[in-house]
Structures are given as structure tokens and as C-alpha cells.
Amino acid sequence: MAVESRDPAEQNQSQPFTGNSDRDLVQQCLQGDSQSFQSLYRRHQKRVRSILFQLCDASALDDLVQEVFLRAWKGLPKFRQSAQFSTWLYRIAWNVASDQRQAAAQRRTRLQVLTHNTPTQQDAPDVMRFHYQDLVQRGLTQLSFDHRTILVLHDLEEVPQKEVAEILGIPVGTVKSRLFHARAAMRQFLQKEGVQL
Structure with missing residues (x-):
């Protein structure tokens, strides 16, 4: 109604x-x-x-x-x-x-x-219940902060590249470049963990 x-x-x-x-x-x-x-x-x-x-x-x-x-x-x-x-x-x-x-x-x-x-066990608290989410979360922690930020904003939160550029105060070209490298690093991490991509 x-x-x-x-x-x-x-x-x-x-x-x-x-x-x-x-x-x-x-x-x-x-x-x-x-x-x-x-x-x-x-x-x-x-x-x-x-x-x-x-x-x-x-x-x-x-x-x-x-x-x-x-x-x-x-x-x-x-x-x-x-x-x-x-x-x-x-x-x-x-x-x-x-x-x-x-x-x-x-x-x-x-x-x-x-x-x-x-080293302490507390470095990566086990907040995720699901294996894949846990892997992605661990993969994100392996990335540099810049690359993690790009992946989170663009791929996980679906913020458009132009808006990501505004949020971070960098050119769209830099967003694209970081996104490319961040995805490649994440792919490499997931493959090392045995995920078939």
C-alpha cells in the first residue's frame, strides 16, 4: 500500500x-x-x-x-x-x-x-564466519593501505571511479592504475590460498 x-x-x-x-x-x-x-x-x-x-x-x-x-x-x-x-x-x-x-x-x-x-595472534581477529569472506578480508590486510582503500571503495562499496578520485584527492588515472595493481595482488593472494579464479 x-x-x-x-x-x-x-x-x-x-x-x-x-x-x-x-x-x-x-x-x-x-x-x-x-x-x-x-x-x-x-x-x-x-x-x-x-x-x-x-x-x-x-x-x-x-x-x-x-x-x-x-x-x-x-x-x-x-x-x-x-x-x-x-x-x-x-x-x-x-x-x-x-x-x-x-x-x-x-x-x-x-x-x-x-x-x-x-608476533601476537591478535593481529587478525577472526570476525568473519565464512571461509571466502575470511580469505578476502585476509587478502585485504596483505595489500598496501592505498590499494586496500581502492578495492574497498570501488569493488566492494561500488563507488564510481570518478567519485573515488574525488574522495582520495587523486586523478582518475591513478585510481585505475591502483585498482589494476590491487586486483592483481588480490588475485595472486587468492590463488596462493587455493581459490580457483
Whole structure:
């Protein structure tokens, strides 16, 4: 059953039930409407969570998602209205992932010094239940952060190459090149693990 708008005056609006566009919601946020930011959060949090899950330690996921939206909220006044909100938000997610990765690397270095370079079992937490997903996840951890980011955004999250270029602040040609090398490295990893491609 179709949901009818209660107010006949609302019938004439371009999007009576699906809600406002990201651009409209951003405008309303800038005018002090915090409910509009809640709408943006609900609309984009799943995708942000998915991106962060692929790039970061899963145990910190909730905190990282909150950090992305906190930075977005604080940064809204600087948001260029000509830009796409989702592209800008995924860029923030990538920055948060980069910061987390650097912090984790520093922690690992300190830990290795403390434990005299003894490797720990905690380096790859077993979050995946399915063998193939686990392999892909392990394959992603073998890639450089740049290559992993490209694969996650383009192949797993299906963000178009042009938008990936905007998110990462690199030319589309670089996206294509990194994608090619990242896929090749992932293929090589999966073949070594016995996956027939």
C-alpha cells in the first residue's frame, strides 16, 4: 500500500515521502536543524560503517563511525555546496581510517618493543564466519593501505571511479592504475590460498 502524504500541500513537493536531498538536509543543518543531521546519519551510516569495517580494526568500529559523523557535523560550515555530500563524507571516513591505521601502527610498534618482537595472534581477529569472506578480508590486510582503500571503495562499496578520485584527492588515472595493481595482488593472494579464479 502506498503511503500518502497527510498534508495535501505536501503533495506538490518533489519528494513528499522519501525525504529531502542531501543538499537540502545540509542546508537545514546549517540553519540549526539537528534533526536533518539525524536524517543524513541514518541515510549514510551503513555505507560509512561498511567502508570502515573493511579498512580498520573491527573492534573499534562503533567509535570510528561516531568519529566520522562528529567530524562531518563540525565540518559542515566548510562543506562546499557544489560538492556531493556522500563524496565528502566518504573522504572523512577515509581520513578517519588513515588516522586509525597510523595510531594502530604506532601501538603495534610500541607493543613489539615491549614484547621483544614476538608476533601476537591478535593481529587478525577472526570476525568473519565464512571461509571466502575470511580469505578476502585476509587478502585485504596483505595489500598496501592505498590499494586496500581502492578495492574497498570501488569493488566492494561500488563507488564510481570518478567519485573515488574525488574522495582520495587523486586523478582518475591513478585510481585505475591502483585498482589494476590491487586486483592483481588480490588475485595472486587468492590463488596462493587455493581459490580457483
